[in-house]
Amino acid sequence: MNAIATITTTLKDWESDQEVRWCPGCGDYAILKAVQRTMPEIGANPATTVFVSGIGCSSRFPYYMASYGFHTIHGRAPAFATGIKLSNPELDIWLVTGDGDGMSIGGNHTMHLIRRNLNCQIMLFNNEIYGLTKGQYSPTSRQGTTSPTTPLGSVDRPASPAAFALGSGARFIGRGFDVSKHLPDVLKAAHAHRGAAFIEIFQNCIVYNKDVFEDFAAPKGAEDRQLWLKNGEPMLFGSDKTGGVKGIALDAEKLTLKVVDVTDGDWQGAGVIVHDVTNRSVAHMLVEMPFGPFPMALGVLYDDPRPTYEDAVLGQDAQAREGKNTDLRKLLAKGQTWTVSEDQGPLSGV
Incomplete structure (x- = not known):
């Protein structure tokens, strides 16, 4: 397939x-601006770019982009995106x-889009709450979250979008948060990946789940978290100003990750891992790292392309039509x- 032309x-x-x-104060404003800043930097063309959304606060997004867009139905945006891409594979979805x-x-639609590996970028805004329908708990809400549907606190174990995507066969996993200056870099990497690129974006819901990500997203002390x-x-991660530089190492005995101290810049001596975006096993460990004892893993966690859906x-279709009138x-x-x-x-005998 030809590469999408840039302008x-x-x-x-x-x-x-x-x-x-x-x-x-909604985090969606910051995400919108990050995407709008990213588009010129990747050479995207409004005439061949399509934003597809479902239902929710995030799904207002297509209205605010000067490109093509589809505001579809609840949870079915992946089905629409698949049809659009198959109809015109030159479009950037x-x-x-x-x-x-x-x-x-x-x-289920998200899972099938990922496992098929449709060439598109999937931005999942995770605010751990239902915002548009007035604050009910969502699949990613933490245990103990109080809401109109969980007045005594949620007892559900929250789903991890990045772990879900990896389990569905994703070949690209990225993470960022709404006001981070690094979010455009994650978006650029996702766009450069050929295939289904899944980006989890932590987003602050100022009304129903305010500052739920402040434990790692707050500017003060961010280098430690x-x-x-x-x-x-x-x-x-970390710095000498805030308690010392630390790193992530592999616990060979337990086959898990661990936090180690790095002294005098000798990260190799401390056993710190060098990030390899093609290492799927380590990617699984990174998305499952519990925040608190570990920092929040952000950026490009996994990137290992394979042929697209x-x-x-279309190759199968072309082969079937070859030599036929x-x-x-x-x-x-x-x-x-x-x-x-x-x-x-009239016909008789019928």
């Missing part, structure tokens, strides 16, 4: 004429969903046919 644009070229309407839309009613992964670089489907009239006339003339009376 030169500015941020203004991606801002639609629609009034952006989310709650004041961005799927926008939330933890409720994409992990609950749309969980955030592990920004870069391919080929050691997994280091549309290439396989496509004549619809001839096909319809094949086999048993009847010709009914105008003067023919």
